[in-house]
Amino acid sequence: MAQDMTLLWGSGSPPCWRVMIALEEKQLQGYNSVLLSFDKMEHKSQQVLDINPRGQVPSFKHGNVVVNESYAACFYLESRFKSQGTKLIPDGPEEQALMYQRMFEGLSLYDKLGAVIFYDYYVPEGERLESALKRNTETLATELKLWEGYLEKLGSGSYLAGKDFTMTDVVVFPTVATAFRFGLSAGHYPKLGAYHALMKERPSIKASWPPHWLENPKGQDTLKDI
Numbered sequence: 001m002a003q004d005m006t007l008l009w010g011s012g013s014p015p016c017w018r019v020m021i022a023l024e025e026k027q028l029q030g031y032n033s034v035l036l037s038f039d040k041m042e043h044k045s046q047q048v049l050d051i052n053p054r055g056q057v058p059s060f061k062h063g064n065v066v067v068n069e070s071y072a073a074c075f076y077l078e079s080r081f082k083s084q085g086t087k088l089i090p091d092g093p094e095e096q097a098l099m100y101q102r103m104f105e106g107l108s109l110y111d112k113l114g115a116v117i118f119y120d121y122y123v124p125e126g127e128r129l130e131s132a133l134k135r136n137t138e139t140l141a142t143e144l145k146l147w148e149g150y151l152e153k154l155g156s157g158s159y160l161a162g163k164d165f166t167m168t169d170v171v172v173f174p175t176v177a178t179a180f181r182f183g184l185s186a187g188h189y190p191k192l193g194a195y196h197a198l199m200k201e202r203p204s205i206k207a208s209w210p211p212h213w214l215e216n217p218k219g220q221d222t223l224k225d226i
């Protein structure tokens, strides 16, 4: 089916997961899927550097077309396979505006989540401060409350940009799932919890669930109290 496509990816990487969901939704199964190990630094291998000089994943190739930014790859797939699989960009101008707005806001959520769960990874040992981590955590909680409010306003059973599944869900769900993997409480964020539960049942999500999460279903509890 999609044998002329290659995706180099790492398990649990939200940017990689975005592209995998888009491929599933556009019925592009059968692509050449190359799972790389971050622990072994395989994302810095020549195989990746040949198509992505940043040495990052996702790295994606379709024939001679290289698209490495996850948002760009998702847009490329939607545009190239417009009439195939799920329609990810709604036609209505208002629906489209909300979809674009929320998908780019999703980058803020991703950055703020990373600033908490990967604090020790990003900040060298001698430069870490309790006060900075506390501030990052408060900033994340404020951001999560925004999303909780968006879902509340849309009503139960909604996706992130309305009653239909859209590109916003493709690109933002992996961040939401990562927050829950790191212990976010559905008790504290019931709308996000319901959204997470709804999405977990979707075939594209089941098919692309991070393999190391399947192997080890228990995540961390970093976010349990926020």
Ligand SMILES: N[C@@H](CCC(=O)N[C@@H](CS)C(=O)NCC(=O)O)C(=O)O
Residues within 6 Å of the ligand: 010, 013, 014, 015, 016, 043, 054, 055, 056, 057, 058, 068, 069, 070, 071
């Ligand atoms: N802007 C890129 C970000 C990709 C990214 O940050 N990938 C991470 C994995 S989640 C990575 O490869 N990190 C290794 C590195 O930067 O050296 C996208 O959204 O595609």
